[in-house]
């Protein structure tokens with residue numbers, strides 16, 4: 334019978350990523366509910382900085398998987414190495430943060446190990462011995478509960494902030510080196526250069542007021558009504574990704590997981606649905622007003638003021654009222 | 660060069676969705692469907708690659724009869740042919756089962772390149788491309804925003820976190836999951852729409868592929884409206900009644916006026 338929870342820990346510049354600390358926190362909570370040990374695995378050419386960082390956490394063991402072929406992440410390298418570790422430990426659960434890296438290989442790893450992955454979960458619940466996984470569906474409009482059955486290992490990736498890293502339990506953990514059989518010929522992709530995208534002209538992180546526009550604006554010509562409102566409020570224009578993809582505004586105005594993270598005094602969104610990738614970039618705003626015609630729009634879940642209505646009717650009048658109030 | 664684009668049909672982005680009676684799916688009655696967002700970019704990239712490399716694009720779509728409409732659209736935009744995997748009652752919501760069906764359906768076609776969108780706007784598993792690659796023994800890359808064929812290799816630009824990018828190279832045949840962004844989405848022309856009618860669509864029954872359709876490791880128990888964690892003032896009504904209330908909040912709560 335498989336036993337234990339293995340967390341695969343991601344790192345950048347010799348530091349454990351926050352999303353992995355959240356995953357460890359989630360694993361600790363699942364462990365408390367199921368009475369299982371928690372292990373962490375670090376993959377790198379040199380694991381020492383990360384294993385040292387993790388050794389003061391409440392973990393039953395840390396596996397250091399060091400190999401020159403793991404200096405750069407590749408889906409083949411990680412899959413071959415982790416499949417060997419998972420065969421040895423035979424965990425009931427494998428937990429990772431739902432990062433870009435996890436998106437790239439964890440489904441493949443699960444399949445290679447004869448298991449299966451539920452991706453982008455926001456909660457794990459093991460009450461009564463049965464595991465229920467919750468994830469957002471329909472771009473956040475609804476939640477879905479999934480049960481898991483079978484003897485195989487259950488792989489789970491957790492959405493950013495699904496668990497609170499501040500609740501991580503401390504302890505002391507031993508480190509075990511795990512040697513893997515991994516050769517250059519196992520890796521089919523060649524990693525070339527890494528580079529930063531275009532430099533930013535606007536720094537939305539410094540804005541006090543952001544009027545953010547989404548695809549609900551329908552077409553580029555309608556940007557004007559948002560710009561007028563932004564001008565009246567003395568704020569800057571921000572945008573969801575599709576608006577930037579379509580080139581209505583520059584990519585440097587994109588808010589979200591692949592754009593900027595902002596926390597203005599006022600975030601006023603127009604025709605943005607509130608997909609998680611957008612929300613992670615703006616949920617720290619002090620005050621959020623959202624205008625959307627769909628009463629189920631997930632942006633309303635995090636808004637202070639939810640205005641259910643047609644932005645084309647409301648915004649021009651709002652602009653006039655703001656001017657009058659100033 | 661033989662290129663496949665795995666294309667999914669999902670509810671239109673603007674639809675106000677309601678749940679069905681037993682909370683296992685949406686109520687499809689008044690809902691329109693369209694091609695999934697990132698799949699548009701996948702199709703665009705497939706067409707670009709085909710144009711530059713004397714290629715042929717096959718649209719592969721699984722779903723009930725309604726997906727024929729999306730197939731027609733993709734053909735009108737320039738895809739050459741299609742495979743419709745007919746799954747009338749969308750039997751399994753399990754990501755692995757769905758990928759197995761697709762892998763079985765495309766296995767014999769020996770594609771040089773299989774493209775998919777990064778994730779769908781309904782279940783949003785984001786696993787299909789990666790799983791199909793593993794099932795067919797092909798290398799893959801996800802979050803791809805640019806591609807360049809170099810002989811028997813393909814160089815791709817991948818989006819990373821925090822505004823970074825990475826170039827990697829893969830041997831062909833390969834599977835790529837395409838992220839939204841850098842290419843322009845093609846429009847269907849009148850000529851394209853006319854030509855689409857003559858393009859071949861192969862019908863495959865999901866039931867005939869030898870994959871166990873029901874079950875799978877994960878079972879969808881229920882779909883429901885999430886419970887809100889934050890206190891929100893909900894303003895409804897016509898513009899003249901909501902605007903003064905918004906102004907009041909901007910003044911007294913947000914304190915920006």
Ligand SMILES: Cc1cc2nc3c(=O)[nH]c(=O)nc-3n(C[C@H](O)[C@H](O)[C@H](O)COP(=O)(O)OP(=O)(O)OC[C@H]3O[C@@H](n4cnc5c(N)ncnc54)[C@H](O)[C@@H]3O)c2cc1C
Pocket residue numbers: 472546547548549550572573574575576587588589590591592593603604605606607608609610611614624625626627630642643644645672673777778
């Ligand atoms: C890996 C990854 C990274 C991503 N990174 C980002 C990111 O950094 N930032 C980002 O924003 N997205 C990002 N996305 C995309 C994200 O998942 C969503 O697709 C995107 O945020 C949706 O943008 P939207 O809300 O403008 O569009 P939609 O989801 O199409 O929403 C439009 C909204 O407008 C409303 N509307 C329509 N007409 C009106 C009207 N007349 N009046 C009022 N409301 C109206 C609709 O009800 C709807 O809610 C990413 C996705 C992935 C997979």
